[in-house]
Each structure stands twice: as structure tokens, then as C-alpha cells.
Amino acid sequence: MTMPETPQALLASANRILAREGVLDAFGHISMRHPENPARFYLARSLAPEMVTEADILAFDLSSQPTAPGNVALYSERVIHGAIYQARPDVNAICHHHAPAMLPFCLTDLKLRVVTQLGATIGKQVPIWDQRDEFGSTNHLVTRQEEAASLSRCLGAHAMVLMKRHGATVVASSLRELAFRSVYGCRDAELQLRALQYGPIDVFTDPEIELAGNFPEATLSRAWAYWCARLRA
Amino acid sequence: MTMPETPQALLASANRILAREGVLDAFGHISMRHPENPARFYLARSLAPEMVTEADILAFDLSSQPTAPGNVALYSERVIHGAIYQARPDVNAICHHHAPAMLPFCLTDLKLRVVTQLGATIGKQVPIWDQRDEFGSTNHLVTRQEEAASLSRCLGAHAMVLMKRHGATVVASSLRELAFRSVYGCRDAELQLRALQYGPIDVFTDPEIELAGNFPEATLSRAWAYWCARLRA
């Protein structure tokens, strides 16, 4: 009933949800793999996520080129999506963002940990990628295939990769899991940042992350329904 | 006039109030004991608190099983409520939440104190429960009767219990007192967290907490009317 029907509509909702929940602002983007053709993915034309509607969604091949000619502006960092869909057949949705919650982990040596049950969605380890290591001085945008491939290698089999002086890229098996991981990854980061100001913090152990991180569909649905309701309000 | 008439409607309002005031987000839940049958309590089906309406409220027995068959999803942590209603005949309303205000006290050794008159609602001492102590590695959800019973023992005769790496559970003699205690417990926590960044803080003494903590019905009503007005706005 509250569920959009086409993949494009679903992706447009995810864009507006992550903007509404503070993960994205004018920048950042979300894609999903084509449900029937794994060699294609959907992504909006260059537009602030909060403004994305079904009509703004385009199809791309895995080299991140649009599958149909057009003269709209495209996200310059769309190569991130293609590179990861190529390397990770298990990934069906990707979000690249610059949420303030993640930046302290991208600007200092502070290690991102899991501190609550919902935060376990980010997994046991979050690798950190520094564009400088392979590419020297850049404008810090990931616009070239080799940059995206390097980022994807650093992500490896993980659920998320931090990018030095830049932000984060989150992956998931579904759009709903992606929204959940993006939002609660940030919420958990905020909680640990806050607590760290008052002394050493207590964190989840690896076995606890494993036990907690496997969320039932009901949990993802409850959050998704809530976020959709907030969009409509 | 602004007062909902059935217990279910009142409980639905409390759900939306605590979401609106930042105590709950997509997760967390509130219950109230059945006003005529102390062996029953009301709690919503699994749903984000902000979305709860009168129609979503179900009745449960004190083993936290629904009293009528149904095929809606239920909160996995509902055992918290039944266990406390069993152990505490004086308790008529319970809120389990993960408000950011409380998490530093759940993640560090920082002790929750009372720093203003309204904060005295949490009482002279707030115990801390660690699921690890009795149950080892878990996903940190309280879903088993023995986990809920352990949490309830730790709560004892207090007004609130903190849960390590998890959140808090607040109890009260009425739904209105519960809302007040949940909100102003968090507000007072925020004030001390903020002040602690500038040096040692001055706190209420036990005699002062006793003098301040016994709020007249007028105080609870003023806050409740305000929160209801904000819901409507």
C-alpha cells in the first residue's frame, strides 16, 4: 500500500528518505541494480537526492555509461556504482554519502566501532580508503574508472568503506537494507562520537556483531515504513 | 477536551508524544497496564511509535503473550513489559527506549545524576544492567523471559534502569508520569552531558531529589497538554 511499485519509484523514495533522515544533502547518490538484468543499474540524473522522482531515474551499464542517449547532466562520481556492481555480484544497492556522522572517522585516526544492536549492520570491520595513496594530489572526486576500481578493492567483501577527507560508500543486498545500513550506521556513529567525550567506550565484540547484524525482514520493514510515513508528513 | 478517551487512545498518544519529543525513533515501545485487569497490559503491534494509532494497540497477559489470536508482527522485546508488570504491582506504564541522551551513560562509566528540579523524576539512583553478565554473547535484544526477569530484578524498586550498549527502561505509576519521566530524564541527562564538558558539575543531593521528585498532578498535566498541542501542530 505504501510501497512504490516500480524499481525506479522505489529508488526515488530511497533518495528522499536518506535526504530526509540526514544522510544526504545536496550531494551524494543512491543506485540499485536492475532486478532483471544484473549488468545494468539505476541511478538518478545529477540532482539533489531530496528532489529525485521516478522520472529522474536512468539506466546505466556496468561501465557507468547511460544505456540510452540523453542530454541531462550526470553525477560525476557514478563510476563508483559501476565498479562495485562489477566486483560484487551480491550487492544490489549502493549509497555514496558525506554524512557528518562519518566525517570524524574520515578526518582523524578514530576507529568506527559498533556500539548498539542496530549499529551491527555495518559489520565487523569497515576499511578506509585514501585516494592519495594511489593517486596523489586530486580534487578528491572519484571520477575515473581506476579510482573507482581502487575504492571497490578496498571495500572488498565488507558492507561499507570510509573515504579519507571525503565520506563513505555503503552497499547492501537490497534497497531496504541499504537504507537501514546507511541510517543506522550513521546513528550508531553519532552515539559513539557523543559517548567518547566522556571516557573510553564499551563496544560490541565480533561474536556480538555477528549475532546482532543479521536483521529479520520485519526490522527492515518497520524502519522503512516509518521513513516512508515521515516523507509523506 | 484534548484528552483521548480510551486507554488505547491514550497509549497511542503517548507513543506519538515520545516520538515527537525525541525519546523514540523507529524503535522502542510503550505499554500501560490494563486499568481494570492488572494481569493484562496494552502495547502496540510491531510499528514505529510515531505511527501508532488506537487501532494498533493489543492486549497482552503478563507472560507477554497476546490475549487474542492474530497474525500481526509483535515487538520481539515485549517480554520486558510483562516481566516488570509481574514484579512491580505499583507500575502501570513502561517505556523502553534508546534515546541518544542516555547512551553515553550506557557506553562509558559516567554516572547519571540529577542536575535540575525536573530531572529529579528519575530518583536517587539509576541501576545499570549488563546483559553480558548473565547471558554472555547475545545480540543485545531482550527477547527471552529469563533475560527480562534479570532486567526487572536489576530495576528493583527504582524508576528507571540503564542497559549497557542498549538503552533504558523507564517505569511509572501512570502513563502521564511515564511521559514526564522519559522526557525530563532525557532533558536532564542532556544538560549534564553538556555541562560536563566544562568542568566538574554540581548535582542535586539525595534530600533535594526527594524534595523535588514528588511532582504535583498540575506539573504533569501542564507538560502533557503542551506535548499534545505540539502533536496537533
Place this chain on the structure above:
Amino acid sequence: MTMPETPQALLASANRILAREGVLDAFGHISMRHPENPARFYLARSLAPEMVTEADILAFDLSSQPTAPGNVALYSERVIHGAIYQARPDVNAICHHHAPAMLPFCLTDLKLRVVTQLGATIGKQVPIWDQRDEFGSTNHLVTRQEEAASLSRCLGAHAMVLMKRHGATVVASSLRELAFRSVYGCRDAELQLRALQYGPIDVFTDPEIELAGNFPEATLSRAWAYWCARLRA
């Protein structure tokens, strides 16, 4: 045009403005001296400031008793207002609040300073009152004439007094100046609290506070018109 016409309507607007701008929440109150009878003041019945309308405003004498019989609940701390109007003929408006911006100065030894031009509205010195000094253990509410008189003595000729473990009381020659002083007092406090986390701060000198603190009517009007517009939005 945007100016309410009766003193009661003006006072109701000031209530809603200070709630909207984050100085007051469900608690705290604002009064103004009767424009024609200096032995009277206006104050709302016990009600959250955001909900106050013209019809909720009552008249009080300087012993803080209502001038007309009635059976509505009254603010228990209304004695603060009467005591100050008695002691300070130059004061025509008073706000008692618990804004989070002021609490670090009420809970630690941190001294409230002036750090920007608008902040100069609080004056060169802000005294601090501790109810414990004269009254020992209390619930920290100022409800007795002798408590209010003590607070008023501590305020002296200043524009504002901080109250340990409680909040602040702000006075002014007009309601418009009061709103300005209450809001920009808090804004300036927030700025210094934030800056203090990064090292010693640079503050206004006494001569600079004197030069900056005398705001033209145009400045007060510009802020008041802005706040009224935000109320309507």
C-alpha cells in the same frame, strides 16, 4: 500591522516567540508590568508558554497574588516576578527560563562572558544565585516570598541573574528588549560554549560591552519583526 494591540496580546506573543526560539519549553514564564499601574503586572495562568493566548493572561499585584478571584492554576514560581517589580522600578518585563544554553554556567564554575556584539545585551556582569546558601535543602523551586526577595537582591541592578542548578531570570525595560536579551543572551552563551572546546576564548572588554550594549530601537524591532514572522510561518 504585525504588532498586537493590547499588552496582553503582546505578552502572549512574547511567550510564543521565546518558546519558538528555544528559550522556553513546557516550563518557564514571562511577565510585563502593567503599562498604567506600576503596582500590577501581567502573567499567564499556569500553561506552557507556546500555548499562551491573550485570554490566558491574568493581572497580579506586587505580592504576586492575582487581582481578581479565579480558579485556574497559577505558576508556583510567580513570586519571582512580584519581588523584582518591587525592587526594580526600571524593570517592565521579566523572563524566568531554563534554556540549555545557560545551564553549563549554572552547573559548573564557568563564567558567562560576552563574545559578540549582540551578546552585550546581558551587560558587564551576571551574578549567580544559589538557593542553598540561604535556604539549605529545597526542591529548587522559588515559591516563597523570602526566596524571591533573596534572588532579587542577588540580581541587584543587573540585567540577568543565573540560578545554580536551575536556570536564569532576565529583566528589561520593555517586552521587546526582554525578548532580545533572552534570545541573544542564549545565542552568545552557545557561541562561547562551542568555542571553549577549542582553546581559551577572546571576549569583549567592559568598555566594549558598554559601547555595544546600548541597542537602538531599530535593532530590537528588526529582531522582533523576524520572530513574529517565524511564529506565523
Place this chain on the structure above:
Amino acid sequence: MTMPETPQALLASANRILAREGVLDAFGHISMRHPENPARFYLARSLAPEMVTEADILAFDLSSQPTAPGNVALYSERVIHGAIYQARPDVNAICHHHAPAMLPFCLTDLKLRVVTQLGATIGKQVPIWDQRDEFGSTNHLVTRQEEAASLSRCLGAHAMVLMKRHGATVVASSLRELAFRSVYGCRDAELQLRALQYGPIDVFTDPEIELAGNFPEATLSRAWAYWCARLRA
């Protein structure tokens, strides 16, 4: 379609955008150079930026006097604009603001750096002006031609100047670039302030700032369209 048509309408939108995005509150102001007469600039009459409409925009000469007689109140600090337009033929838009994000850099010795790609808009170096140095004790308002000329000299060829115990003045070649620089200057400042609480931070090098700081029109348009959409919402 979403683009206002006259320069005055565009400037009014910029006022409301910077208020909506948290750069300006009741105070601060934005001007643009007259598109056809470089010896003129547009600026609102004295009014909170959020309330500015096309009808509130007046024309000024480079001595910051209105070009037409009128009896509306004017911003007392309008000399800042005239002085900079005189000294900087490349500048076509100016914003003077007091955003909380910048104040720690105006109140402590903390140095404003660039930490993300969008933050590179502020350039490699941001000078700091202290009114005390040349003018001794003042109310910290920049209201005299010599004060404005001094500030303009300190700005030099830079994109922004910080003002001790006061705020910031930002310049740009277009109104759209100005909005972008004002907002993302503040966002980047917030990110570094937050990260600094957890250890030494990693920053952009000068070559990286140079590579990143030259934003294509598409980037500015995407942000501007987003901000306009948020204004309408």
C-alpha cells in the same frame, strides 16, 4: 522555471536561502553588484534576511549610499559592501554573516582549514581581521568607511575574511557562487570542528584545494536548485 527573473528577485531568494540553510538569522546581509552598472550594488533595506522580498531591495552607490531618497531604515554595516566592491572589480556578490560554524575561528586561535572537496570553495587561506588593531575599543559594528576599508584590505584577494569576535564576510563572482561558498564554507567548518574533538585532523593540501576549488557551473546549479526547492517546501 525555478529561476527568479530580476536581479532583485534573485537577491531576495539568496537572502531567504542563506536564512533557511542556517548561515543568517535576524542579522547579516547579502548584496550583489548591479549587472549593468558596476558602480552600483543591490542590498535589502534593514530587514531580517528570511523576510526579504524583491520589493525590499534598494540600489546603492559604492560609498554605500542609497541612489534614491527614501525613508526606510538601512543596515548600519552596509559600508562593508561598498568598500569591497570598490577594491575588488572581480567581486559581484557579498555576504556578511555570523554563522555559529565560524565563530570558534573568530574567538580562539583555531585555524580554519579545508577538510572536504566542497569546502575548498573558501580557498587556500582565510585572513582574520581584528577591529581592535586599528580602532581600539568599539561596539564591533563596521559602520565607518575607514573601518570597512580596513576590513577590505585584510580580505585582499581572498574569498573570505574572518572577523574577530564578530563573524565573517564572504565574496564571490556571482550570487550563486556566493551562496555555495557561504553554505559549504560553514558545512566544512562544522565538519572540522566536530572531528577536532577526536584528535589531530587530516586536511587538504594547497594543491588539492586548487584542484578541488574550481567548481563547474553544474555543481553550483545543483546546490542552488536544491536550496530553492527547500525554500518552496
